[in-house]
Amino acid sequence: MENFDALEALKSYIRFPSVSTDSKFLDGMDNAREYISSILEGIGFNVQIVSTECHPIIYAERFINKDYPHIVLYGHYDVQPADPLGLWKSEAFEPVIKDGRIYGRGSADNKGPTIVHIAAIIKAFKQNANLPLNITYVIEGEEEMGSPSMPKFFDKYYERISRADLMFVSDTGSPNTNQIVITTALRGLVELEVKLKGPQGDLHSGIHGGAVINPLHVLSEIIASLHNKDGSVNIPGFYHGIQEIEPWELNELKQYPLDVDAYKAMLCVEDLHSPRGFSPLEAVRFEPSLEVNGMGGGYQGEGTKTIIPSQAFAKITCRLVSGQESARIQDLVLNALEDRCPSGVQLEVRRGCHANAYSIVPPHKSCTKQGSKVLEKAFKFTDTAIEKHFYKKPLYLREGGSIPVIADFKHRTGLDAIMVGLFTPQDNLHAPNESFDIKLMYQAIDVFSDIFLSFSDI
Ligand SMILES: [Zn+2]
Numbered sequence: 001m002e003n004f005d006a007l008e009a010l011k012s013y014i015r016f017p018s019v020s021t022d023s024k025f026l027d028g029m030d031n032a033r034e035y036i037s038s039i040l041e042g043i044g045f046n047v048q049i050v051s052t053e054c055h056p057i058i059y060a061e062r063f064i065n066k067d068y069p070h071i072v073l074y075g076h077y078d079v080q081p082a083d084p085l086g087l088w089k090s091e092a093f094e095p096v097i098k099d100g101r102i103y104g105r106g107s108a109d110n111k112g113p114t115i116v117h118i119a120a121i122i123k124a125f126k127q128n129a130n131l132p133l134n135i136t137y138v139i140e141g142e143e144e145m146g147s148p149s150m151p152k153f154f155d156k157y158y159e160r161i162s163r164a165d166l167m168f169v170s171d172t173g174s175p176n177t178n179q180i181v182i183t184t185a186l187r188g189l190v191e192l193e194v195k196l197k198g199p200q201g202d203l204h205s206g207i208h209g210g211a212v213i214n215p216l217h218v219l220s221e222i223i224a225s226l227h228n229k230d231g232s233v234n235i236p237g238f239y240h241g242i243q244e245i246e247p248w249e250l251n252e253l254k255q256y257p258l259d260v261d262a263y264k265a266m267l268c269v270e271d272l273h274s275p276r277g278f279s280p281l282e283a284v285r286f287e288p289s290l291e292v293n294g295m296g297g298g299y300q301g302e303g304t305k306t307i308i309p310s311q312a313f314a315k316i317t318c319r320l321v322s323g324q325e326s327a328r329i330q331d332l333v334l335n336a337l338e339d340r341c342p343s344g345v346q347l348e349v350r351r352g353c354h355a356n357a358y359s360i361v362p363p364h365k366s367c368t369k370q371g372s373k374v375l376e377k378a379f380k381f382t383d384t385a386i387e388k389h390f391y392k393k394p395l396y397l398r399e400g401g402s403i404p405v406i407a408d409f410k411h412r413t414g415l416d417a418i419m420v421g422l423f424t425p426q427d428n429l430h431a432p433n434e435s436f437d438i439k440l441m442y443q444a445i446d447v448f449s450d451i452f453l454s455f456s457d458i
Contacts, residue, residue, distance in 0.1 A: 004039075004118075004119060004122045006116070006119040006442070006445060007097075007102065007438065007441075009039070010102060010112055010115045010441075011095040011104075012035065013032065013035060013106070013111045013114070013115060014093060014094075014095045014102075014104035014105070014106055014107055015094065015095065016028045016031040016032035016035060017079075017082075017092075017093040018031075018032035018033075018141070019078065019082070020054075020055055020078030020079075020141055020144050021145055028093075029077075029078065029141055032077045032078075032141075033056060033058060033077055033141060036058060036077055036114065036118075036139060037049065037058055039118055040060040040118070043118075043122055044062055045060035045061060045135075045137065046062070047059070048060070048061075050153060050157075052149035053149060054141075054142055054148070054149060055078065055140075055149070056141060057138065057139070057140045057141065057149065057150075057153055058077065058137060058140075058141075059136070059137065060136070061137075061160070062133075062136075064132070064133075064134055065134070066134075068133055068134050068455075069132075069133055069134070069165050069374050069378075069455045069458050070134035070135075070136070070163060070164040070165050071133065071134070071136070071165065071166060071167060071168060071378070071455075072135075072138060072166070072167035072168070072409075072415060073117050073137050073138070073167065074138050074167050074169045074405075074406075074409070074417070075110050075114040075117065075137075075138075075169075075170070075171070076139060076142075076143030076171070077111070077114070077139050077140070077141050078140075078141045078143055078144050079106035079109065079110075079144065080105065080106075080429075082105045082432070084432065087432035088432045089103075089432075089433055090103055090433075091104075092104065092105040092432075097438070100437065100438050101426070101435040101436060101437055102441075103434065103435040104434065106434070107427075107434055107436040108422070108435065109171070109427070109429045109430070109434065112422065112441055113170035113422045113444075116170065116422065116441055116444045117168070117170070117448055119449075120446075120449040120451075120452060121449075121452060124448075124449045127453060128453060128456060131455070132455065132456050132458075133456070134164070135452075136160065136161065136164060138161070138167075140153075143405065146404065147404065150408055151408065151412070154409070154412040154413055155412075158412065158413060162413040164415060165372060165374035165375060166378055166415060166416050167409065167416070167418070168417070168418050168420065168448075169403075169406060169417045170420050170421070171403060171419070172186075172399055172401070172403070172420075172422075173422075173424065173425070173427075174422070175256060175258055175425070176257060176424055176425075177437050177439065177440045178391075178392060179257055179390075179392060179394075179395060180386050180390050180392075180394045180395075180420065180422075181395050181397050181399075181421040182362070182379075182382065182383075182386075182394045182396050182419060182420055183397065183398070183399045184249075184360055184361070184397060184398050185243075185321070185359035185399065186357060186399055186401060186403050186419075187288070187320055187321055187357050187399070187400055187402050188319070188320035188324065188326050188354070188356045188357035188358075188402060188407065189317060189318070189319060189326070189353065189355050189404065190318040190320060190326050190329050190330045190333065190353075191317050191352025192315075192316045192317075192330065192333055192337075192350070192351060192352060193314075193315050193316075193349070193350040193352060194219070194313060194314045194315075194337060194348070195312075195313045195348040195350075196215040196218055196219045196312045196341070196345050196346070196347055197311050197345060197348065198212065198213060198215040198218075198308070198311065198312075198344070198345050199212060199308065199310050201310050202299075202309055202310050203307060204306065204308075205306040205307055205308050208308055209308060213342065213344035213345055214309065215309060215310070215311055215312040216297045216298055216309055216312040218312070218341070218342060218345050219297070219314055222337060222341060223295065223314055225336075225340055226290055226292075226316075227290070228275075230275045231274065232275035233288070233290045233318075235290070235333060236332070237328075237332050238288065238290075239288070241324065242322070242323040242324055243322040243323040243359060245286050246361070246365075248365045248396075249286075249396075249397075252397055253281060253282065253285070255395055256281065258281065260279065260280055260281065263280060263281060274287070275287070284400040285397060285398040285399065285400055286321065286398060287321065288318060288320050288324055288329075289318065290316065290317075290333070291316070291319075292315070293315045293316065293317055294313075294314065295312075295313070295314040295315070296312070297309045297313055316333065317352075318333065319400065319402065320356065320357045321357050321359075321398075322357045322359040323357075324356075324357065325356065326354035326355055326356045329354070330351055330354045334351070337349055353404075355402065355404035355408070356404075356411065357402075357407060358407035358410055358417070359398065360416050360417065360418075362379045363375060363376035363379060364376065364379060364380060364383075365396060375416055377457075377458055378451070378455075379418060381454035381455070382418055382420065382451055384454075385446075385447040388446075388450065389443045389446045389447045389450070390443055394420075406419070420444070420447070422436075422441075422444050424437060
């Protein structure tokens with residue numbers, strides 16, 4: 001790997017169409033996995049392909065000495081489907097470089113950051129071939145499917161992973177290419193599908209209207225009851241025990257380069273409504289929420305159809321913050337739905353997935369909590385390296401999104417994550433014309449190479 005060219009490697013990696021959710025792309029999955037595995041093997045890692053019920057996981061180790069610090073690098077080799085293909089300005093799986101960006105599905109999420117980590121290791125090894133650092137790679141192929149195989153993987157590899165000190169993840173965002181964010185929390189997620197059944201079939205509203213309870217009316221009322229007038233969630237116990245906000249978190253957010261007006265303009269909305277005294281930018285980070293994602297029933301065609309519909313449905317998800325137990329929140333929502341359902345209709349609720357939030361207090365940011373020494377140093381190395389190569393200190397912020405596997409890592413192996421955000425809003429993640437900033441990629445390689453080399457000072 002004397003002449004590893006990060007940009008060329010990323011181009012090759014993008015060319016493997018590794019869409020995990022579509023069996024047409026099995027070859028792309030195999031080839032992407034083999035490509036990364038062979039690079040890791042080439043730089044001295046002991047690579048194992050861990051089979052799962054669906055897509056195998058790349059597990060690679062460079063274990064030198066149990067007394068050295070030990071980091072885990074997590075990433076995923078699968079990508080989102082490229083559809084709708086007609087909206088791409090270039091081929092989705094043929095990388096194109098334009099205006100300082102590399103375009104292609106997966107260029108940012110998560111192939112770019114994976115190449116950053118690899119290039120940084122190669123760079124660090126060039127400076128110190130005997131780098132006193134144990135490194136474990138976990139690169140899964142099912143992240144875009146919700147990481148269903150990871151729990152079994154954690155069971156099997158618990159011993160090996162739990163002996164590490166921390167992990168680095170670059171699967172989160174920063175507001176622009178100058179201001180890197182280290183994500184300190186990810187929200188959890190709860191899913192529920194609700195069906196309300198009334199009469200066996202649609203009824204004539206002229207013959208029966210006024211006597212029969214209408215499932216759509218009932219569902220609308222129940223759904224409306226889930227929030228208070230101020231927008232807060234109206235379910236007893238929903239906010240119970242949530243993690244308090246520390247003063248340093250509010251200070252960091254003040255430096256975030258986006259104000260409410262710019263946020264409104266970005267979303268093309270006239271106004272924002274955030275409950276419980278939080279500003280909109282605070283609410284999406286510090287507060288849990290409940291959203292109806294879809295709702296329907298009855299006649300949806302052209303014109304009028306005078307019926308009392310037999311069924312109504314709604315899809316509900318909650319975003320959770322630390323301190324909320326996801327299974328409990330799912331119960332609370334389900335109980336509220338049941339309590340508020342009148343007789344005359346039948347309520348069916350399907351529980352979807354649920355995942356806890358994840359949060360970490362960077363040791364240097366808190367005077368109340370103590371992390372491990374290695375974790376504390378790792379945060380410091382990261383902070384210093386980002387300031388050196390991006391000419392600005394990183395911001396430490398909670399994020400509204402969810403990466404359930406990160407909470408699972410913590411829950412099942414005890415590992416905390418330093419999440420260095422390498423995505424920017426221009427990247428178009430999960431959408432057509434996904435791209436990755438090339439200058440940021442090279443700066444990030446320098447950052448991670450410095451971080452890895454710094455571990456020799458521990
Ligand atoms: Zn991702």
